[in-house]
Amino acid sequence: MAQKPSIPKGTRDFAPQEMMRRNYIFETIKRVFEHYAYKPIETPAMENLSTLLGKYGEEGDKLLFKILNSGDFLNGVNLDICEDDDKSKRLSTIICEKGLRYDLTVPFARFVVQHQNELTFPFKRYQIQPVWRADRPQKGRYREFFQCDVDVIGSTSLLNEAELLNIIDDVYKKLNIRVVTKINNRKILAGIAETIGFPDKIIDITIAIDKLDKIGLEKVNEELSTKISAEAIAKLQPILLMKGDFLEKVETLKTTLTHSEIGLKGISEMVELFDYISDLKLYMPCELDLTLARGLNYYTGAIFEVKTLDVAMGSVCGGGRYDDLTGIFGLKNMSGVGVSFGADRIYDVMNELNVFPEHSIVSSQILFVNFGHAETRFILPLLKRLREKNIACELYPDAVKMQKQFNYANDNHIPYVAIIGEDEIKTSSITVKTMQSGQQQKMSVEHLIDFLAQK
């Protein structure tokens, strides 16, 4: 006998209930994007490997799923290379020209460069598609997962950053998830690193600042001493000791970074952005957070990370400003800013908080019991009338035992069951059972239509 089939590890099937809830998330996010005039695009699942390789670091290259060339892919290939130590790597570049997309950002940059003459800038786009990574699967980490990206490219205005914060605020308010958005600016981080004389230690410094609350100033300085000089640590102290509200922190930064042009630029960007935030009267709190660095190297200005307040979960959204994303494909001076919503984590958070609205599960409103051929032919035109009134309904296809048909209604969350037997056909009436209460009532066809249309 055939073995029970399975799917590749790290991938998932989505059954109806999960799909409906996921669609609820995607639809909510899409509606918000469209309110802000972002437009949908889609790119192919497969990109040329030349588009993908070298864009995600050496680790990223290893995580790309490569697609075997079609047909006689070994034809003309000199297999002598198969003696080498890195034979797998070398052969893969010869027998694979395509790979599955790893994120939506690089395909978006490729799209903008390729179609630059057809686009109007600033170009505001959103894109909701799966991406694939050959990561080791573990809880919450999949080899196929969805990203919801929203970006504007071709404008340096900080109003775009403000708009994205507004979008984040709207999305989580609509999804009923309380969040806080942490904001930093890469230029401030660069200014700090420059000021203390270690421009390549940005990451170490942010990691150290991040540990302040947990291990205290003394231990942080101790750790830093393995990375940077004593003089640099001394210069960093005002920032480590920084206290107070947003404006006080800004003053400390201004004093500390007074000789760093890029640092001061970052501070002025941050101040302007927080001005907009106060105008927008956002529902969520936004906080300046100097510990926020974000991994990807292409960010050059504001960076964002959104965390849920009620569930311990990594970030549920993040992004930032990149001044030269399309440069890798030859189009210079295209500044952009964008954020990416993690649909899988949002799903997990909503599940844990139990905040999916009831209407996110779509079913038919009413099931018609099947008693056999004569009753069926009475019911078919009736179904048509209900659907014309936008009422989702169905007839059980087989004339099986009543109990089985009622079980079907229960399993599918169908709130009403219509019973039409000989008596009902004679009197042109319908017995309607409310599944939750078990109550039954007889009504005319017109009454039934009104009754269901009101729900």
Added chain:
Amino acid sequence: MAQKPSIPKGTRDFAPQEMMRRNYIFETIKRVFEHYAYKPIETPAMENLSTLLGKYGEEGDKLLFKILNSGDFLNGVNLDICEDDDKSKRLSTIICEKGLRYDLTVPFARFVVQHQNELTFPFKRYQIQPVWRADRPQKGRYREFFQCDVDVIGSTSLLNEAELLNIIDDVYKKLNIRVVTKINNRKILAGIAETIGFPDKIIDITIAIDKLDKIGLEKVNEELSTKISAEAIAKLQPILLMKGDFLEKVETLKTTLTHSEIGLKGISEMVELFDYISDLKLYMPCELDLTLARGLNYYTGAIFEVKTLDVAMGSVCGGGRYDDLTGIFGLKNMSGVGVSFGADRIYDVMNELNVFPEHSIVSSQILFVNFGHAETRFILPLLKRLREKNIACELYPDAVKMQKQFNYANDNHIPYVAIIGEDEIKTSSITVKTMQSGQQQKMSVEHLIDFLAQK
């Protein structure tokens, strides 16, 4: 300099206007599916090759996109096989365990078998996802394209076939495309082949019948003589000469197939289905068409094909009854029936007929001109109020020349532009320009909200 980037041949980018129109098609189809209580599922892009291989014939196997195993895929592989003639084929089975899905039917069968204990039967599902085939790309044929499949599995009732016809009727009526649905039954075809003594010549016989109109009876019989015996051709004549309406044709078939049990079963199924069709009062015509065979071998009962009446295009939808689809994965006696809508062809037909409704292109309703910082801070809270009323709107992010901002509105099909300068701020009013007519009018914020909410 970097070369202008490109995408793999046979794949496509979808720009905003095309995306919106495609989404209009998908949304319309989904809404209909849901009216009939079909439920969404999704399966991973990658399936194990053991799931896919051998399900689409030898040709299909060649068209599968295979995914290279991650990491050191050649480790432990004996490369002696690379001396063989079919070395590419043999090596691919060793270095690739996964492939991209080729259609939605086999993944659906796999899904049903894998999750059989979690599902309630009859199980009504729809699935809208891309599929990939390494076909030679040509006009209208892509290597990545979307299928919209709707199936019910676990019920043998012909009411399911009737329901699918109802769905087809609704979809094309809503999309404003006139179609005809051709219906045949594999059991009738089997009955004919059995009756004339050539059970394996079903395809040749349907091809011959199909040519009747074009080349005439004499030439058809001539062609048939190279495939089947003279006696068989004689027995086939009543069917080739068959005339009249549905009932007359049924009578001819009954007489001809009187000794074929399977043929008579097919005829009685066809009669029952046409009874339901007449009850349903469909908008589209449905025709018995004995020339319809459809390629896939798993069909066992009714088969459908939908053709547009106003544009020459292949079939825009097709499907049928399969009695043993899940048998390939070890689950017997699961009869199902389903159809698949071809979104790409539907798009092309609608484009050619120019029947996309205007509202399928979504844009913001109003663009606010950006004159600089002071005006901007007046506008930000206003945008928030509009969006709370579900009005899509945007502020141009940069304070550039008016003409550039107006061009942006035109390019993005934005019907109104709001001009708020010093004067307007003083009087708390807004000048609104209707882009199509060029007319301008001044109004209060409240008036603007009402004005746009009504559109």
